Amino acid sequence: xxRIILTFVLLLAFSLLFVSxxxxxxxxxxxxxxxxxxxxxxxxxxxxxxxxxSGVLKITMxxxxxxxxxxxSNAEYLLAIEPLRxxxxxxxxxxxxxKIVYSGDRANEAVGSAERNLCAxxxxxxxxxxxxxxxxxWVEENNAETSGLFYGSSSLKTxxxxxxxxxxxxxxxGVGYGTPSNRDNYFSESLFCGCSSIEKVIFPRQIKRxxxxxxxxxxxLKEISLGIGIEKIGKEAFADCExxxxxxxxxxxxxxxxxAFPDNEDLIISVKNEDxxxxxxxxxxxxxxxxxxxxxxxxxxxxxxxxxxxxxGRSFIAITDTHYSSGGxxxxxxxxxxxxxxxxxxxKKVIHLGDPHHSEKTYAEALEQLKRSMETKFFDFFxxxxxxxxxxxxxxxxxxxxxxxxxxxxxxxxxxxxxKDIYEATFAHIEEGGKKNGNVVYDEVLLDIIExxxxxxxxxxxxxxxxxxxxxxxxxxxxxxxTADEMYENLVCWAKMHYAYYDxxxxxxxxxxxxxxxxxxxxxxxxxxxxxxxxxxxxxxxxMFSEISEKYSDYDVVVAGHMLYDKSTPNQTYHKDLxxxxxxxxxxxxxxxxxxxxxxxxxxxxxxxxxxxSRIMNYDFSGNKFxxxxxxxxxxxxxxxxxxxxxxxxxxxMSVPYDEVGDDLSDNAIQLILLNQDxxxxxxGESEPDAEKPVKxxxxxxxxxxxxxxxxxxLVATRIGANSxxxxxxxxxx
Numbered sequence: 001x002x003r004i005i006l007t008f009v010l011l012l013a014f015s016l017l018f019v020s021x022x023x024x025x026x027x028x029x030x031x032x033x034x035x036x037x038x039x040x041x042x043x044x045x046x047x048x049x050x051x052x053x054s055g056v057l058k059i060t061m062x063x064x065x066x067x068x069x070x071x072x073s074n075a076e077y078l079l080a081i082e083p084l085r086x087x088x089x090x091x092x093x094x095x096x097x098x099k100i101v102y103s104g105d106r107a108n109e110a111v112g113s114a115e116r117n118l119c120a121x122x123x124x125x126x127x128x129x130x131x132x133x134x135x136x137x138w139v140e141e142n143n144a145e146t147s148g149l150f151y152g153s154s155s156l157k158t159x160x161x162x163x164x165x166x167x168x169x170x171x172x173x174g175v176g177y178g179t180p181s182n183r184d185n186y187f188s189e190s191l192f193c194g195c196s197s198i199e200k201v202i203f204p205r206q207i208k209r210x211x212x213x214x215x216x217x218x219x220x221l222k223e224i225s226l227g228i229g230i231e232k233i234g235k236e237a238f239a240d241c242e243x244x245x246x247x248x249x250x251x252x253x254x255x256x257x258x259x260a261f262p263d264n265e266d267l268i269i270s271v272k273n274e275d276x277x278x279x280x281x282x283x284x285x286x287x288x289x290x291x292x293x294x295x296x297x298x299x300x301x302x303x304x305x306x307x308x309x310x311x312x313g314r315s316f317i318a319i320t321d322t323h324y325s326s327g328g329x330x331x332x333x334x335x336x337x338x339x340x341x342x343x344x345x346x347x348k349k350v351i352h353l354g355d356p357h358h359s360e361k362t363y364a365e366a367l368e369q370l371k372r373s374m375e376t377k378f379f380d381f382f383x384x385x386x387x388x389x390x391x392x393x394x395x396x397x398x399x400x401x402x403x404x405x406x407x408x409x410x411x412x413x414x415x416x417x418x419x420k421d422i423y424e425a426t427f428a429h430i431e432e433g434g435k436k437n438g439n440v441v442y443d444e445v446l447l448d449i450i451e452x453x454x455x456x457x458x459x460x461x462x463x464x465x466x467x468x469x470x471x472x473x474x475x476x477x478x479x480x481x482x483t484a485d486e487m488y489e490n491l492v493c494w495a496k497m498h499y500a501y502y503d504x505x506x507x508x509x510x511x512x513x514x515x516x517x518x519x520x521x522x523x524x525x526x527x528x529x530x531x532x533x534x535x536x537x538x539x540x541x542x543x544m545f546s547e548i549s550e551k552y553s554d555y556d557v558v559v560a561g562h563m564l565y566d567k568s569t570p571n572q573t574y575h576k577d578l579x580x581x582x583x584x585x586x587x588x589x590x591x592x593x594x595x596x597x598x599x600x601x602x603x604x605x606x607x608x609x610x611x612x613x614s615r616i617m618n619y620d621f622s623g624n625k626f627x628x629x630x631x632x633x634x635x636x637x638x639x640x641x642x643x644x645x646x647x648x649x650x651x652x653x654m655s656v657p658y659d660e661v662g663d664d665l666s667d668n669a670i671q672l673i674l675l676n677q678d679x680x681x682x683x684x685g686e687s688e689p690d691a692e693k694p695v696k697x698x699x700x701x702x703x704x705x706x707x708x709x710x711x712x713x714x715l716v717a718t719r720i721g722a723n724s725x726x727x728x729x730x731x732x733x734x
Contacts (some may be wrong), residue, residue: 031081034553038087039080046070047096049077055089055124055639057081062094068098069469075110082111088122095132099176102149103142115147119156127158129165130175146193148214156436170201173227192218199243203227212257219243226250226447233260233700253275258265258283268292272694274332276377293336302699303720307344309728311708311716314506317341319704320353320562320635321677323393324373325360329681329694334702335381336718341706349503350382351510353635353675354391354562354585356426366396366416379426384433387510388426390497390517390707391562391636395422397518398415401731418482418520425491431496439501441547443540450491455487456601457525459662468495487525494521498537507555508709513537513576515563517588533578535595535617536606541578545585549624556628556709556733563644565655565674579645579670586630587647587668590620629733631671633707633714640723641674641692642731658731670714671731676703676723694722709733 032038032053040050047070051057060068062555070093071077077316081088093100102112115121118139119128128150139149150156150170161168171193192198193216200223203210207227212234215221223246224238230249235257238244242262248270256279261269265288271277277291318337324330338350356373360366379386396416434440452458482490495512516532526534548555559582564575577593584591596614597603604612642658646669658671680694680701694700703722710714717729 013180025206038084038189041076041080043071043074043076046074049079049080051081051084051087054287056092057088057090058092058094060094068096068190070096072100072102073104073106073110073116075106077182078107078110080114083114084415085122086124088123091119091125091128093128095130099140101140101142104147105142107147115151117141117147117151118151119149119153120147120151122153123155125153125156127160128156130161131160132162135470138710148193150192150195151190152194154193154194157197157199158196160162166200168196168199170259172204173202175204182216190214190216192221194218195207196220199223201225203230203262211232212237216240219478222246224248230254232577233257236260238262244666247269248275254279256280261289263288265289270294271698274335274377275372278372281376293333295333295340296625297338298699299333299337300340302724303340303344306718306720306724307341309720310706311710312346313708313710313716314508314649315345315347315504315706315708316349316351316506316558317347317506317677317704317706318351318353318560318633318675320675321355321391321638321679322352322373322377323355323358323677323679323681324369324377329679329696331680331696331701332377334678334704336375336677337702338704339381339558341720345706347706348385349506349508349510350378350385351387351388351389351559351560352378353513353633354389355635356391357396358393360396363416365427367421370394370396370417370422374426375429379429383429384437386433387430387501387560388514389512389560389562390426390519391512392516392518394426394517395519396421407671415518415520415523418486419490419493419497420486422519423496425498427493427499430499430501433500434499439502439504441502441544442496443536445499445539445543446495446536446605447492448489450495453601453604455490457484457491482520484526487520490519490521491525495521495536498540502552502555507552508558509544509552509555510558510560511544512539513559513578514563515561526598533575534602534606538577538581538595538617538619541581541604545619545621545624545626549621549626549630553625557630558707559630559632561632561634563636564632565637565641576652576654577617579654580647581648582630582670583645583652583668584619585624585626586670587666588621588624588626589668590618590622592616592618629709629713631673631731631733633673633675635675635677637674638677638679639674640676642729643672643674645670645672662692665732671733673717673731675705678721699724 008419030038036053038051038053040049046065046067047059047061047062049059061068063068100118102117107116108114119125138314157168158165159172160166161171161174164171191214193213196217198218198221201221204227208229209232212231214234215238218241220243221241222243225248228250230251232255237257237260238264239259242264244262244264246268247261249272252272254276261280261284263286267289268291269280270290270292274293277293319338320333322330322334324332331418341347357369358367374388391620422648430440480604499512501510501512503510514534514537550558577595580591580593594614595606596618597605598613600611600613608615643655644658644665645654646662646666650667655672680696700722704720706718706720707715708718713733715731715733
């Protein structure tokens with residue numbers, strides 16, 4: 001059995017040392033000599049040792065030592081120190097130009113046990129001092145898996161180099177540690193096993209691995225600082241450390257074993273980025289432990305300077321197009337940066353405008369990336385204050401494969417994730433918060449229609465897929481078949497992808513729209529109703545506008561969606577009806593237009609009858625009591641752009657540049673503000689001419705915006721990160 005319980009080891013060791021074959025015999029009495037030494041000696045040409053009556057064990061390099069090393073498993077030394085291990089309270093080790101070596105095999109040969117490492121099994125040892133230049137220490141262990149350097153020294157609290165003593169800190173930052181065979185730089189499994197008094201450990205910079213059981217029994221350990229070379233933390237490495245309050249990672253991209261860290265209520269794990277946080281959370285079950293992502297100095301300086309210009313008013317934060325993906329350009333700092341802004345300002349609400357991830361090759365990879373993008377890097381930070389608008393990449397449609405489990409295909413476009421997959425990683429968090437605070441409003445009329453027509457959905461999915469669409473279906477879904485029940489669940493999730501969110505504290509109503517995502521529902525049920533604003537949302541808008549007018553007339557309305565603007569469609573025809581409706585509500589007028597779905601079932605979802613797929617939509621806001629303002633924010637195009645849609649001289653104008661409107665801004669004007677992507681990759685050539693090229697390691701590597709509605713009815717956009725060099729944008733809301 002490889003592992004021997006520490007208590008048993010100690011009892012067995014000491015019973016063999018101090019008790020004779022006669023169980024009633026007294027232990028030998030050990031006394032110091034006339035000079036006050038329990039023992040002293042010299043290994044000719046190598047090193048000398050002495051242990052005095054105060055418990056100080058000194059180890060010095062012998063003059064003329066050609067090897068320049070200390071062999072801690074030397075038979076003469078081990079035999080001399082063996083009966084005195086409980087007398088040692090402090091070890092003083094002179095600088096060895098070579099290294100300190102220990103062989104478990106040699107120790108076993110000398111004293112009958114391999115568990116006699118340099119500072120091991122000294123129950124009263126309090127401190128160890130490595131004298132001199134700490135960079136010259138290298139520790140090598142051979143066949144010492146069950147006896148690490150400090151194994152079983154239950155009273156040890158302080159280790160230091162030179163003059164850098166810190167009480168109750170084990171500072172190993174200057175020691176090299178490895179095995180003579182390959183110098184793989186790992187700590188033996190039992191390095192600190194049983195060291196129940198240690199409180200803080202600073203690791204060597206170059207250590208690559210911390211193996212299983214390294215800190216077994218370290219019940220008093222509070223703080224760990226891991227070096228920049230850490231690549232792997234073994235299974236349950238810190239599981240016994242019930243007092244841990246701080247673990248600091250100075251490396252990135254490491255591997256973590258199952259349940260490597262305890263779920264302590266006061267524990268904070270500091271990591272360099274959100275990917276490392278996700279890697280830890282994937283294998284550790286945390287309900288109490290918190291994470292901290294430290295910010296770079298250049299970010300703190302930049303944000304603090306930007307916040308000095310922040311006006312008084314009601315504020316929220318918007319971010320879009322993070323496009324996390326394997327090997328992608330997003331450096332993953334935005335969640336921590338936005339959280340810092342919230343702490344400094346008291347701003348609560350944060351909205352993500354879609355496309356959180358981009359493209360993975362398999363279903364499992366795509367689902368994991370979406371969860372990491374939105375759960376780990378968004379909702380874990382912002383909880384019920386977080387909002388989300390679905391993007392066109394959420395379903396991972398750009399990946400290519402023949403089936404969910406394969407990562408290669410002849411097809412150039414397909415859909416990996418279902419509406420339900422997307423919903424559970426994003427909108428489910430909003431629904432959970434909405435049930436808690438009662439601020440989220442769903443399209444209950446649409447949900448009722450779906451429930452009432454569930455059998456029709458079943459029939460449609462199972463029997464009504466036209467032959468010409470079947471090939472497209474298989475091409476898009478990679479031969480993944482969905483049952484009727486699964487398609488029903490997808491449709492329900494799709495219906496919850498537009499909603500309203502009341503922030504009663506700030507008197508803002510956010511209306512979040514589905515601007516035409518590319519999902520299973522869009523293709524299979526709505527007959528490829530894609531890249532288009534589905535008409536069911538007009539009815540929802542009409543209901544919300546009536547409610548706002550009656551109950552919250554002094555609120556402002558923020559309409560958010562991923563693709564409220566797409567330059568590939570001339571004059572924005574597929575959103576013209578939406579903006580004319582917003583303008584009518586803003587200006588207190590009426591509006592009428594024809595809306596159409598792509599099939600009869602799609603038409604039924606927004607009130608068509610008798611199998612029709614289109615109808616006239618009429619909305620009269622002439623008697624409303626609305627006193628606030630309406631404006632829109634969107635992403636998708638990866639650029640900063642300011643547009644206005646408004647009626648002028650009886651004609652409706654779409655997407656006019658805001659700067660060109662000037663004094664011609666009408667009372668029913670709707671500002672449409674496009675935001676730059678949060679990603680340190682190129683902007684596909686679509687940025688403004690003076691836009692900065694994003695560079696990692698600078699403030700251009702991330703991008704988000706603070707929107708503030710001031711008391712004088714203006715909207716101020718304060719950019720954090722990329723394109724923040726431009727002047728603070730100020731919009732007249734009317």
